[in-house]
Each structure stands twice: as structure tokens, then as C-alpha cells.
Amino acid sequence: MDNALRLLELIGEQQTLRVSEAADLLGVARSTAHRLLSALRRRGFVLQDKPNGVYRPGPVLNEIGLAAIGRIDIRTVARPVLEELTEQTQETVSLTLLEGRNVRFVDCVESPRTVRVGDRTGVVMPAHCTAAGKAILAALPAFELERRYRDRVLSGRTASSITTWDRLETELRLIRAHGYALNEEEGEEGICAVAVAVRDLTDAPLAALAVVLPAARTVQADVRREFVPHLQRAAESVQQLLRARL
Numbered sequence: 001m002d003n004a005l006r007l008l009e010l011i012g013e014q015q016t017l018r019v020s021e022a023a024d025l026l027g028v029a030r031s032t033a034h035r036l037l038s039a040l041r042r043r044g045f046v047l048q049d050k051p052n053g054v055y056r057p058g059p060v061l062n063e064i065g066l067a068a069i070g071r072i073d074i075r076t077v078a079r080p081v082l083e084e085l086t087e088q089t090q091e092t093v094s095l096t097l098l099e100g101r102n103v104r105f106v107d108c109v110e111s112p113r114t115v116r117v118g119d120r121t122g123v124v125m126p127a128h129c130t131a132a133g134k135a136i137l138a139a140l141p142a143f144e145l146e147r148r149y150r151d152r153v154l155s156g157r158t159a160s161s162i163t164t165w166d167r168l169e170t171e172l173r174l175i176r177a178h179g180y181a182l183n184e185e186e187g188e189e190g191i192c193a194v195a196v197a198v199r200d201l202t203d204a205p206l207a208a209l210a211v212v213l214p215a216a217r218t219v220q221a222d223v224r225r226e227f228v229p230h231l232q233r234a235a236e237s238v239q240q241l242l243r244a245r246l
Contacts, residue, residue, distance in 0.1 A: 003032075009056055011046055014056040019034045019037060075106055077242055078241075089111075091212065092117040094106065094210050094212055102133075105168075115216075125187050128154055129161050132193070132209070134182075136205045157188070158186060159186070179232065180195065190215050192215045196232055199235075200239075
């Protein structure tokens, strides 16, 4: 049971997992890892693209995740703040949570502009490839960051993605110093973003708010930085609203 739960955790963190990797990470024989993954596949917790291929999160995991999102109070609390932030910036804004090494977009309000970034609610991406994810990672305690990235492996999504640990550490230091994170087409080509972390009562990162826009609109003196004060006020508003519910 413990090994099966650990496999689900690994699948959630890494998004893909081979039998050999599962065996090494669990410290079990490949036959044992294969048996566990096959059982999870039969129940819909994981999928396999082809025989002997990698395993990925299955529909049951996604359903559980989305059901949990539906119960997260922060969505209800943050929604009016997101709407106000969209009105202020005239760009798409999102609310994001950290899941292992990934982030999940749990709510979004689209820009009223004709050319805009669309709603990404439910989408999962590597945290280090998004402004929201980097904002949260930068706010994590050192031991928690270490726990999530023991192997220092970073997968890229575009030519601009951060793929080395040294580069990520450097960027996280800058984010801590400046108080916000930027995304330079690192998750998707043609899309940029700026984000700040939302913290709980213990000052731990709870989520992130981001303004997401087409890269073409960042050419003029990097307009993303103009959004930082709006984002910081929005994050503080969400934090205050959450405290009021305690």
C-alpha cells in the first residue's frame, strides 16, 4: 500500500515514470514496480501510451484532483480579486497551486481583449516553467525545495525553459529579492507572465496570482513590471480575506 501511494505521488510530481525509474526510486525489484503500476493502470490511476512505454497520470487522478479543487476555499475567496485584477490590467489573470514539481491552474479570468491568453483552468505545467510556479518555489523553505528536487532534474518545454539547477537557483534568488517572478516564454512560446505568491498565516506560500499575456505585448518597456503593484495588492487582499474566514 505504501509503495502504491508513493508511486502515485511520483507520477503526480514527475508526470511521466518508467518501470525502471519506479523500481530505483522505491528500492524494489522491477517486477514489483511493474506489478504495482499495472494495478494502478487497471484502476485508471495511471495511463500507458504503449506497451513498455512510460506511465502518466490517469483519468481517476485527474478527477480526484479536480474534485479537490472544487472544495478549495481559496478559489471562492480569490475570484472577485481575480476579476478586479483583470479589470485593472486588461489581461488574463490566473490562480495557481503547487502540486509536487508542477503547478495546476485552478481558476482564471480572461482578458477582454480580442488577442489574449485563454482560460487555463485545470492545466498542469512544470512549476519552473511558469511565473506562478517560480513565485511559489522561491517562497518555499530551503528544505522543502530540496525535498521536491533531490535529483536536480528539470525538463524543458520551450527553447527558453530553465533546464539547469544553477540557473533556477539564481532566478529564485532574484525573485526573493524583487518580490515577483517573470516568465519569458518558458512554458509556452508566445506567452509571458508575471506572478507573486499568496501566503498563509505562517508566511508559507499557499498559491500564486499571475497576469498572463501574449509576448508581443511585452515589447513596450516590459509592461509586465507595471502589473507588479496590482498583483501585490491583489495577493494581500486574498490573504486578508482568508484570514477573515478563520
